[in-house]
Amino acid sequence: MEKLFDYLIDQNRQLPTLVLSVSEFTKDSLATPLNAVELTRATLGLADVAILSARSSWLLTEFFGKRLSVYGGAARVYLPGFTEDADPYGGHRLIMAEAMNTDEKAAKCAYQLKWLVASESIRRTRLDKDVRHGS
DSSP states (O other): OHHHHHHHHOTTOOSOEEEEEOOTTOSSTTOOSSOHHHHHHHTTTTOEEEEEOHHHHHHHHHHHOGGGOOOTTOEEEEOTTOOTTOOTTSSOOEEOGGGGSSHHHHHHHHHHHHHHHHHHHHHHOOBTTTBOOOO
């Protein structure tokens, strides 16, 4: 867990990190409302994806506080530049579990997360520095 916490606040981190939490009411320790494997495949090279167990969610909450945490089956995007005192409304989007409680809602949220990380990639990429072209 400490490695994840350190990674999230690493000021050299280049990619958004999508953290999917597991509800404490779920028996499967890897079950999240969003399909983590599909989301990882779809955002490969654009974002990192992590699954946070219910127990680990409490540790994250202790570390960052409730306003910057993710728990109960929710998902959060931690953008590069995240700090322990970040503005929770500063782009580190939180999607509550209730917004993903049907297949249709979960698909819509997954689409929104993919769009967000793709947009971040375009916003942060600089031609001639990050993207090479032939002359």
